Amino acid sequence: NGTDPSTVTSATIGPTAAYWQDLISPVNSGDQYNYGSLLSSNPAKQVCGFNPNTQNGYPIAPTTDPVQMVYQTYLCNSFNETSALFVFDVNGVPGTNVDSNGNPVNTYFPTPGEFTWFDGQYSSLYAWRSISTSSYNALEVTLKKQMAQGLQFNFNYTYSKSIDDASDAESVGEWGGLGGNVINSWSPNQLRGPSDFDLRHQINAEWVWGIPVGIGHAYASGISKGLDAAIGGWQISGLTRWSSGFPVNVGTCFCFETNWQLTGNAIAVSKVNTGRTLFDEGAGVGKLYNMFPNGPAAVNDFAVPLPGFSGARNQIRGDGFLSADLELTKAWKMPFNDRHELEFTWDTFNTFNIKRFNVQNASLATGNSNTFGNYTHLLTNPRVMQFGLRYQF
Numbered sequence: 042n043g044t045d046p047s048t049v050t051s052a053t054i055g056p057t058a059a060y061w062q063d064l065i066s067p068v069n070s071g072d073q074y075n076y077g078s079l080l081s082s083n084p085a086k087q088v089c090g091f092n093p094n095t096q097n098g099y100p101i102a103p104t105t106d107p108v109q110m111v112y113q114t115y116l117c118n119s120f121n122e123t124s125a126l127f128v129f130d131v132n133g134v135p136g137t138n139v140d141s142n143g144n145p146v147n148t149y150f151p152t153p154g155e156f157t158w159f160d161g162q163y164s165s166l167y168a169w170r171s172i173s174t175s176s177y178n179a180l181e182v183t184l185k186k187q188m189a190q191g192l193q194f195n196f197n198y199t200y201s202k203s204i205d206d207a208s209d210a211e212s213v214g215e216w217g218g219l220g221g222n223v224i225n226s227w228s229p230n231q232l233r234g235p236s237d238f239d240l241r242h243q244i245n246a247e248w249v250w251g252i253p254v255g256i257g258h259a260y261a262s263g264i265s266k267g268l269d270a271a272i273g274g275w276q277i278s279g280l281t282r283w284s285s286g287f288p289v290n291v292g293t294c295f296c297f298e299t300n301w302q303l304t305g306n307a308i309a310v311s312k313v314n315t316g317r318t319l320f321d322e323g324a325g326v327g328k329l330y331n332m333f334p335n336g337p338a339a340v341n342d343f344a345v346p347l348p349g350f351s352g353a354r355n356q357i358r359g360d361g362f363l364s365a366d367l368e369l370t371k372a373w374k375m376p377f378n379d380r381h382e383l384e385f386t387w388d389t390f391n392t393f394n395i396k397r398f399n400v401q402n403a404s405l406a407t408g409n410s411n412t413f414g415n416y417t418h419l420l421t422n423p424r425v426m427q428f429g430l431r432y433q434f
Contacts, residue, residue: 043119045099049112058108064157065107065129066149072136073103074110074149076117103137110134120296122348127301130158165302167215173229175205175236190259191251191276199243203236219401220290224305224351232306234354235288240361242285249278266376274372281365286315286358287420289400291343294408298348306352307343307407315357317398317416332359332403332414340413359400364421367392378434386429394424 051058068074101117104110111129118125128134133155135145151157160166179201186194206229209221219237223229253259255273256266264273291307299305318331333339346352368388375381402418 043099043116044112046101046109046113046116047099049109050106051108054108061107061111064151064153065111065134066152067107068105068136068149069138069147072138072147073105074107075103075135075137075145076101076110076113120294120298120345123297123299123301126158131155159301169211170223170229173206175203177201177203177236188249191253192249194248195246197243197245199240201240201243203239204233205236206230206233208237222303224300224303225349228349228351231351232354234356237288237355239288239355240284244281244283246281247279249276251276266374270373274374276370276372277367278370279365279367283363284361286361287400288355288358289403289405290355291353291357292406292408293345293352294406296345296408298345299350305346305350306354306356308346308350308353309342309356310344311342313339313342313357315359317360330398330416332357332398332400332405332416337411337413337415340407340410343407345407359403359416360397360420362420363395363397364391365393365395366390381432381434384429384431384433386431388427388429390425390427391421392424395421397421 051062099116101113104113111125114128114134115122115125118128129151133148133150136147136149138146140146155161179199182198184194184196186192207221207223209218213221215222223232225231251258252275254261254275255269256262256264258273261268261272291309293304293307296304314334315332316334318334318336320329320331320336331337366389368386370384370386372382372384375383397420398416399418399420402416404412404415404417407413
């Protein structure tokens with residue numbers, strides 16, 4: 042909460058202060074802990090975040106109290122608490138006494154030595170595990186009509202929910218997929234939630250209709266072959282897919298509050314509404330679609346999780362999928378032989394040029410406050426047409 046460092050001392054903390062008193066080497070006589078997280082070109086000058094003197098409006102000062110030093114270092118590494126731990130454990134905390142070259146005379150490490158908390162052999166270690174569980178429940182409804190009088194169709198509706206700890210396949214590698222890493226190894230189920238592929242509603246439909254006009258059909262069956270060549274032999278068919286919104290994670294800043302290698306996910310701190318809003322970003326940028334009704338200001342609805350937590354997984358949803366493909370076919374029987382036929386086809390994919398955006402490519406890291414929520418890639422493809430002519434016998 043940005044508490045004034047001067048009020049955070051061993052005396053004010055009480056008995057639990059013994060943890061740091063036992064684990065941080067006491068300073069030598071006449072020396073002080075020089076706190077800090079990053080060394081400038083002059084090691085005697087410590088840099089706290091981006092301000093060498095203050096943090097959250099409070100002065101940061103050298104101290105002989107290990108608890109106060111630890112708190113100041115954590116304050117300087119807000120949302121990067123594992124980096125603060127790295128300072129104590131691997132870098133060591135320099136003292137204020139310096140030699141003629143400005144280098145600290147003493148550097149203070151944990152009393153057991155370096156790598157008291159971190160492993161001395163590696164900073165991160167990836168491994169696959171298969172001890173998780175997943176669940177999928179669904180209601181599936183199919184309405185089907187067999188071909189009769191030139192018409193057939195299939196209509197499928199699925200109402201479902203899929204839950205797991207991670208959805209990535211083994212083949213994607215440690216940096217592929219949609220981020221199936223375990224953030225807190227001691228509490229691996231913290232990210233249990235909707236699967237990356239979870240869709241509450243899905244509809245798939247396909248249909249074929251031979252227009253019943255012309256010789257041998259219900260209407261105008263007695264017309265001449267010449268007229269039948271013009272108005273007979275038409276068929277139209279289609280394929281449609283629609284789904285509700287895809288889930289997506291909200292990332293954080295360059296923050297390592299729980300895992301020194303992985304940032305985890307942000308958490309919603311207020312009710313979040315999603316939609317699709319067109320914003321004019323000004324000259325040189327143009328109009329952009331954003332996932333939130335209030336645009337990039339929605340970044341204020343999310344926060345970095347506290348140390349020890351992994352954040353929330355797939356807590357919001359963006360666009361779903363929608364596309365409709367159509368095919369128009371015209372067939373002509375050859376006048377010299379009814380078993381010979383010329384067929385013309387006109388196919389259109391995404392006939393209505395529907396636009397749905399890919400949530401996985403949206404700008405959804407809280408560190409990108411100016412572009413937060415902006416869509417950048419389409420989930421659908423632009424309309425494409427193709428024509429075909431086939432002679433069959």
